Amino acid sequence: MTARSQDIKAQDLEAASALPAPATARLRWPRLKGFEWFAFGFVALLIAAAVLVDVIPGLARPNFPYGDFSQPPEWSLNGLLGTDPLGRSILSRVLHGARTTLGIVAVATAIALAIGMTAGMLAGFYRGPVERAVDLYANTMASLPPILVILALIAVVGNSVLTMMLALGILDIGVYARIAKGGVIAQNDRDYVLAARAMGASDARILAREILPNLVPALTAIVPPLVAGLIITEGSLSFLGYGIPPPAPSWGGMIASSTDLLSRFPLLVVGPILAIVLTVYSLNTIGDSLARRLNDRNRNL
Amino acid sequence: MTGGDQDILLDCEAVSCTLATSRGPLALLKDVTFRLGRRTALGIVGESGAGKSMLIKGIMGLTPSDITVAGRIGLDGEDMVAMPEARKRALLGRKVGMVFQNPMTSLNPFVRVGRQIDEASRLHLRLGKAEARARAIALLSQVGIPDPQECYAEYPHRFSGGMKQRIMIATALACEPELLIADEATTALDVTVQKDILDLLQALQGQRRMSMILVTHNLAVVASRTDELLVLYGGRVVEYGPTERVFAAPRHRYTEALLSAVPRMDEPAHTRLRTIPGRPPDPQDRPAGCPFAARCPAAEERCRQEMPGMTLDADGRHGFACFVPVPAPGPGATAARAEATS
Numbered sequence: 001m002t003a004r005s006q007d008i009k010a011q012d013l014e015a016a017s018a019l020p021a022p023a024t025a026r027l028r029w030p031r032l033k034g035f036e037w038f039a040f041g042f043v044a045l046l047i048a049a050a051v052l053v054d055v056i057p058g059l060a061r062p063n064f065p066y067g068d069f070s071q072p073p074e075w076s077l078n079g080l081l082g083t084d085p086l087g088r089s090i091l092s093r094v095l096h097g098a099r100t101t102l103g104i105v106a107v108a109t110a111i112a113l114a115i116g117m118t119a120g121m122l123a124g125f126y127r128g129p130v131e132r133a134v135d136l137y138a139n140t141m142a143s144l145p146p147i148l149v150i151l152a153l154i155a156v157v158g159n160s161v162l163t164m165m166l167a168l169g170i171l172d173i174g175v176y177a178r179i180a181k182g183g184v185i186a187q188n189d190r191d192y193v194l195a196a197r198a199m200g201a202s203d204a205r206i207l208a209r210e211i212l213p214n215l216v217p218a219l220t221a222i223v224p225p226l227v228a229g230l231i232i233t234e235g236s237l238s239f240l241g242y243g244i245p246p247p248a249p250s251w252g253g254m255i256a257s258s259t260d261l262l263s264r265f266p267l268l269v270v271g272p273i274l275a276i277v278l279t280v281y282s283l284n285t286i287g288d289s290l291a292r293r294l295n296d297r298n299r300n301l
Numbered sequence: 302m303t304g305g306d307q308d309i310l311l312d313c314e315a316v317s318c319t320l321a322t323s324r325g326p327l328a329l330l331k332d333v334t335f336r337l338g339r340r341t342a343l344g345i346v347g348e349s350g351a352g353k354s355m356l357i358k359g360i361m362g363l364t365p366s367d368i369t370v371a372g373r374i375g376l377d378g379e380d381m382v383a384m385p386e387a388r389k390r391a392l393l394g395r396k397v398g399m400v401f402q403n404p405m406t407s408l409n410p411f412v413r414v415g416r417q418i419d420e421a422s423r424l425h426l427r428l429g430k431a432e433a434r435a436r437a438i439a440l441l442s443q444v445g446i447p448d449p450q451e452c453y454a455e456y457p458h459r460f461s462g463g464m465k466q467r468i469m470i471a472t473a474l475a476c477e478p479e480l481l482i483a484d485e486a487t488t489a490l491d492v493t494v495q496k497d498i499l500d501l502l503q504a505l506q507g508q509r510r511m512s513m514i515l516v517t518h519n520l521a522v523v524a525s526r527t528d529e530l531l532v533l534y535g536g537r538v539v540e541y542g543p544t545e546r547v548f549a550a551p552r553h554r555y556t557e558a559l560l561s562a563v564p565r566m567d568e569p570a571h572t573r574l575r576t577i578p579g580r581p582p583d584p585q586d587r588p589a590g591c592p593f594a595a596r597c598p599a600a601e602e603r604c605r606q607e608m609p610g611m612t613l614d615a616d617g618r619h620g621f622a623c624f625v626p627v628p629a630p631g632p633g634a635t636a637a638r639a640e641a642t643s
């Protein structure tokens with residue numbers, strides 16, 4: 001009798017769980033906390049400003065001496081963050097700096113992701129010498145101070161935007177490779193990989209179609225904090241005078257050029273510092289939020 | 302079944318799987334020989350560790366790199382063992398479809414159901430997107446998914462174990478294979494769902510006129526669903542023959558013990574085979590003689606010394622490897638049985 005009722009219950013369960021759950025359950029954004037809203041909003045705004053900076057109506061050119069030098073902030077678009085010792089709009093320079101920095105960092109991340117993921121996936125899938133080579137690279141890069149690596153590179157090939165992109169990209173290849181490698185190793189013995197083989201899938205197909213989709217969430221969560229790290233590195237380089245050559249605006253360069261005057265015009269440094277701090281904070285918050293989402297979902301799967 | 306080679310789909314001859322260990326080669330599977338006819342269902346039975354999955358992996362060429370497969374595995378006349386990788390990949394999924402034990406893990410959690418079914422037909426049959434989709438939805442409805450359109454666009458985690466296994470069966474059938482292999486396809490499922498899935502497999506085998514291999518540790522699963530039976534023990538075939546005949550008159554002592562451990566053979570009985578006292582030998586210390594000797598009530602001295610060869614009955618369809626076989630019932634009884642089955 002108990003067996004019978006269990007049977008019915010199991011059948012009900014089967015039927016019930018086969019029913020589609022509310023349509024958006026999987027994609028629904030988990031409740032964001034206030035500071036997470038801020039983080040996503042800030043990064044979205046910054047990206048929009050960086051893309052559109054040339055067409056923002058009324059915004060002065062970054063190198064145009066638009067007003068008196070070293071003015072405190074005032075209630076106008078160009079004067080919102082004050083002016084620098086040459087009378088240029090700090091807001092305009094911060095936004096143009098955002099375009100430069102975000103552009104460089106985005107390309108560097110694309111390079112690092114493409115190379116790192118490919119190398120990491122091959123290392124995790126085939127192990128052996130490929131894995132040892134990838135590990136050696138990742139460990140070496142992880143044990144060197146990033147600034148030194150880049151300075152060495154700049155010393156050899158000279159300073160340019162392209163050099164910066166490549167140099168920053170090289171820094172993160174190892175990190176992405178390691179994460180991809182771990183994700184592949186965790187999947188190698190999964191039944192769905194075996195099932196794909198039993199369907200006649202080649203190695204390349206298994207990597208691209210079965211394993212890669214499972215790597216994407218973890219990699220997505222790690223991108224924002226690594227991008228934040230690159231922004232800091234790029235800022236440090238510009239601050240040291242090895243970044244994007246002036247007069248092109250960059251956050252680090254702006255901080256550097258205002259240090260001489262810091263005692264007399266402390267406000268000069270607020271704009272670029274605020275930009276770096278808020279961007280890095282927001283990116284890290286986004287990373288945490290994505291990681292949390294990922295954990296929640298893994299628990300539900 | 303014993304007719305011309307045209308009627309044989311799978312022809313395994315002296316198949317062995319050997320694991321390379323630090324202490325030398327270790328035979329996991331030895332001298333497995335059997336033939337599977339077209340449109341025939343074969344049951345492979347044996348306790349856990351007997352080598353059933355190893356045999357299937359050997360047939361599919363999915364053994365890990367530290368295991369070597371020897372012998373001949375003829376699939377439709379082509380030898381799978383000697384075949385180049387690319388040719389093997391062209392046959393897997395196309396000519397042979399496979400359903401695994403655990404549907405919870407054999408479907409990719411991050412890939413939509415539809416794409417998992419389309420994958421094979423787009424790869425092997427070069428179907429277009431729309432065509433593959435139509436085929437997949439038709440398949441989903443054939444395997445008993447209530448709302449195939451919706452299922453097609455969903456991720457697997459939305460479905461119960463039974464439904465997932467139906468989806469898995471649909472993926473295996475996507476290219477209309479001539480052989481469907483189900484390795485413990487119902488073992489991980491809820492008891493009430495097991496029979497449904499087995500009935501589905503049996504029905505599909507009939508409808509699609511394909512061959513099928515049902516691998517199980519549970520004799521009751523194969524009783525009414527297979528034409529032929531292969532009993533594995535300790536990595537060897539100990540008995541094979543038409544299912545009805547083996548059930549009616551088992552000759553190997555192990556098969557006899559297995560059968561007496563199943564209370565009812567016409568319904569899934571969910572009885573573990575562990576009711577035979579003792580455990581099967583580990584591959585590391587399998588005896589020189591009959592692998593069943595340590596547990597066999599009829600064992601003699603020579604059982605422990607040498608491996609019994611395969612004895613065939615009069616028409617060569619029923620074989621068993623035992624020195625002291627269970628006495629055959631009177632010739633009249635066997636003949637009557639055989640007549641009733643054919």
Ligand SMILES: Nc1ncnc2c1ncn2[C@@H]1O[C@H](COP(=O)(O)OP(=O)(O)O)[C@@H](O)[C@H]1O
Pocket residue numbers: 320329347348349350351352353354355356365583584
């Ligand atoms: N990849 C492997 N490496 C080493 N030994 C294995 C491997 N797979 C299976 N075996 C061994 O081979 C024997 C048969 O296993 P298997 O075919 O999985 O049994 P089953 O009949 O339960 O499916 C077992 O003793 C098992 O330990």
Ligand code: SF4
Pocket residue numbers: 553554555591592593594595597598599600601604609622623624625626
């Ligand atoms: S060969 Fe000997 S030990 Fe093996 S099953 Fe037959 S009687 Fe038992």
Ligand SMILES: [Mg+2]
Pocket residue numbers: 353354355484485
């Ligand atoms: Mg098994």
